[in-house]
Amino acid sequence: MILSQLYGMKPPYTITGKILKLVASISEKIGEVNAAHLSKPPTELRKKNRIKTIHSSLEIEGNTLTIEQITAIVENRRVIGPKKDILEVKNAIVVYDYLDNLNPNSFESFCEAHGLLMNGLIESAGQLRSKSVGIVKGSEIAHIAPQSGMLKPLMNDLFDYLKNDDDLILIKSCVFHYEMEFIHPFIDGNGRMGRLWQTLILKNYHPVFEFLPIETLIKERQENYYEALGKSDNSGESTLFIEFMLEIIHESFEELLNIQNVSLENIDRINLFKSIIKEDYFSRKDYLKNFREISPATASRDLKFAFENGMVEKIGDKNSTRYKFK
Template identity: 85%
Template sequence: MKPPYKITGKILKLVASISEKIGEVNSAHLSKPPTELRKKNRIKTIHSSLEIEGNTLTIEQITAIVENKRVIGPKKDILEVKNAIAVYDYLDNLNPYNFDSFCEAHGILMKGLIESAGRLRTKSVGIVKGSEVTHIAPPSEMLKPLMNDLFEYLKNGDDLNLTKSCVFHYEMEFIHPFIDGNGRMGRLWQTLILKDSYPVFEYLPIETLIKERQEQYYESLGKSDNTGESTVFIEFMLEIILESLEELLSIQNVSLTNIDRLNLFKSLVKKDYFTRKEYLMSFREISSATASRDLKFAVENGLIEKIGDKNTARYRYK
């Protein structure tokens, strides 16, 4: 069953703007941003998503953990960061349309933090803000059928993944399938759904913008609860997505290294054979000599194999 929401004029306008920005991102070779930028954005993502949930570690401390350095801080906070690093590193192995994969991700994210990591809750829960109960989640016996319906919509719904990712995020928060970790799972899974259609979203720190507008984030969830549909939340999240793309495009003088170019080209050609000319056509800003150096470096370092010589040379990623 399709979750309740309306496609408003605002949603259509935001989707059009986002699609335009994704085109600009692809043209600027930012669909897989430079390595250093990817690392910084991943750290910002982890920091913001966990800070929303009360984690006290700083960006500097999280960077140290990523670099396997010793950090002094609350054990729970350090474990939350290590788990988040593990699940984001595992993204390529997760299937956004598979419920078992969803539970597996929760198991990684909440390992050692709750006893029921990776398993649906068996108790009733309510969301409390201050002294007020703002949301009573569905009873535990309804969780499996509700989540099955949600994944069915995700797999077979007619709307764009841009919209479906927002709907999933809201509906999962509403269902509240786990005893803890629902917020971070909603944000993680929206990233995974978006990444399936648009690789750039793996490296966009959407959570940072959510953290900056945390009050609006919770307001939009509350308004959607009150109206019984996710329309307001979809509009809010599409605004966040658009802003994150605009922020990426605002970075001036982004220069790709040879490794960045080779990794980006690999995501385009996969295991197909290609020529130096085809490689050069994807990076019109570099010279033919630079393209040759890139490919020579890749061959010498075992990244690609070369068949033939000079004008007949063809390449393929290993």
């Protein structure tokens, strides 16, 4: 596997019937999310899912802080706990808040994210490791990572695959996650980087992925997660890991869509419409077309709120009024 990557070949995996079925079902779920205006879920739900994501990803790595403590840190309240654990949470908050500035196809962005995530935790934050490492499970060495001299070409090949291969992004995000874990480019923080970067790759594909409880489900099935990594190592290809991660993604969509009676607030509708319309001018009629369940009066109140709070500019008057997001 390593030599195939080193010489620029595609990472090995097989597209199974199970993978195709999961991809098709996830694509259907994305359609349901769009129809339910959940591309950007309500603000409070987004906040809760972000906190759960940080808690789960760090708990997998041994962090001891509770969801309540992480919530307090997010809200800038004082927390008593191990300094290292608190710093890990603060760093994770910084990285997740910085997602819009990261390019999923850029190795430089990847290293920048690691630098933010591991800032103050290791001396080599943001830098490839300079020594060999083995992954120990119990009393046995479960995986010997590639030598440090191979890391840059391996990661360049992996990003080249991510940018240029024709396979579906759902599949490529899983392959990247697995191969990055296998390469183990950093001395520490590889697990959380693998999960973070898959989220970033998928977020670029559809905004809802930023807010799905993917890492929470991985934490709940942590043994299966490591088992899928190990079995893929043993088989010499990432097929089993792709199947596992697509199952997790599918399940996370079901969790989101199972939320009953989700009612969007005006700010949620405004932000969602901004992500759709971007910098184009639009009318109240355009806004209503996207939110058929609200009345013209509600649409007018939304747009008045957006204008008064400096979110949009407007030109014209009455029926000829046009709006544009700033």
